[in-house]
Amino acid sequence: MAEKNKCGQDCVQLSEIDVFIDKLEQQGSLEGKLIAILHKAQEILGYLPEEVQSHIARRLSLPPAKVYGVVSFYSYFSMIPKGKYVINVCMGTACFVVGADKILEEFEKQLGIKAGQTTPDRQFSLYALRCVGACGLAPVVVINEKMHGKVTLKDVSRIIDEYKEGDGR
């Protein structure tokens, strides 16, 4: 069922989604599995582009509008591509009082994007989030799975460079 067309890397990822759907299908009906599939798709792609939603709709015999309705309802789902590195600046109280807002501003300035956006080269996405529970390390910046504590304004460019060059972790 997977459409093999000119979509390059996305196509490989599309077939990864199909493998997941096939597995669910073998376990039983696909009815009621939409959200689980959307979760998996976003995990693989980082976001849910139109073509992917349409593809999932076809696989589940659902109208595309229905899938879009679900995706647009939950704030967890995103239709905006995420960068390779997702930078989350903690804005919880402890971080905020030691200048997390300034840290966020510095990231915005250096990356040339606003919070909630992704750089055009799709390397970095920038978000503000609430307390990550590491108040002792405030201000905290979480990039993908890695925690950066006691971040200063001066650290920002070094951290960005570290990911640009070292391919992060």
Place this chain on the structure above:
Amino acid sequence: MEKTETTKVNITINDIKIAANKGDSVLDAAKQAGIKIPHLCYLNMHDLEVLNRPAACRVCMVEQDDGRNGKLVPACATFVYEGMTIKTNSMNALNARRTVVELLLSDHPSDCLLCVKNLNCDLQRFAMELGIKTIHYEGETTEFEMDMSSKTVVKDSNKCILCRRCEAVCANVQSVGVLSGVGRGFSTTVATAFNKPLIETECTFCGQCVAVCPTGALTGFSNTRAIWEVLADPDKYVVVQVAPAVRAALGELFGYPAGISSTGKMVAALRRLGFDKVLDTNFAADVTIMEESTELMSRVKEGGKLPLICSCCPSWIKFCEHQYPDLLDHPSSCKSPQEMFGALAKSYLAQKLDVDPKKIVCVSIMPCLAKKYEASREELSNDGLPNVDMVLSTRELGRMIKEAGISFEHLPNEKFDSIMGQSSGAADIFGTTGGVLEALLRSYYERSTGKTLEKLEFESLRGFKDIGIKEAVIEIDGTEIKVAVAHELRNARILLDEIREGKSAYHAIEIMACPGGCIAGGGQPFHHSSEEILNKRREVLYNEDKVKALRRSHENPEVLALYEEFLGEPNSEKAHERLHTTYVKRGV
């Protein structure tokens, strides 16, 4: 049979004792007892199994006695039980209802005078009935762009109250699902996938969303201005055709009860509006039967694709193109009667009248919105001229008659012009589900056997109460010909899936997208979900057929003359060139 006592429960509404049906909502029970409860989102057409009950609008709030202070509940989604006590008009209930309507109005444009739904809008009516004079709530308002992309269905989400009726009919009745609730909270709207313009979606333009929308959020695209312009242009020769279902409902727009045929007055009105020729789509319906019965004969004889599916309904055709592109060799290649009429008006009629086809403007009055879309399809043209230039809905015709100051009730009954104005009773019944196939069987039988049908009525193909698919069998020279009729696209899906699986036993199928057929089309006067109105419209058409001397398409003298003078034989090369078409694989 169950005992009646077990199916009834005793409830009290406004101090009136009522034996309500078990399983009914408070709203249904109240309605039966003659108590009106306003509602916007709730939609229930029992016989047609059309239901929308999200309890979203909260306009039907009533007070339920819970032994304490009384609690407010939505009447549509609260079910009766033995001993229940309800007040629909307590201060508490009325205030709640007013608050709800005021809140809806606080984010709703107030240009009612200029709205196409003015005087036909449920929200407007309830605001008036509830005596709302001021809106106590101010704040942010939503702003959406209008979607006029299809020039068929117009979507103005600014007027949407999120009742989800459109979504329910599109998904559950038509099984298309073009519309869905999108977003959340204050920014929620009903939209297409990825907010695409309707023309880029798999919308079939059946217009059932328009038929059930309680406000002006979904309406038909209007062509009246353009038609006034061509009517005023002395260089244009404006020919008008009218579909069968229009005459069964037009009177409703002028205060007549449903169930009255308006044929004579309608013709008179069209003449007074200034159309050069007032002609009948029914004539083309008879031609359709000639072409389609011949096509069916050759498919049966020569082992062609069966079942043949009638192709009169443009909404079903678009549905097939999107949802069943692999089955596009099943629909008859016949153009719809509207398009056949146009093709003949700009060739045969032009010749007979000695008018340059380029000067002819072919206008149709249709019960349907999809016909507007159909007229815009590029392949439905000949000699570089579109077969049909402009399409007006029944509602738009009503508006034009009012604009022109024509007093409908004082009009005499007039007759269609000739030629292309004569028709058989078989053509009249095209406007209701089962009619096309009944007309087809009459001619198919008599033309293939040379015998006369004793009974012209195929009762098993008539009506729509509790039935989505009807069947009939007719024996022709020892061969059983099996046919089926589906209305609503969800029922069509059942027959189409059978074909896809190779299990279809039918020779011919009729599909009409709208519930009950064209009588309930998206361009008809609003029936406000009254099935009684639809039944009466249907009766008008069957009656038109019954009282006509001419009841077989193949006996229509004007049709016979058309073949003799112009087309030759049915399915001839010339007939194919003018009257047949092709379809497009679209997919979803």
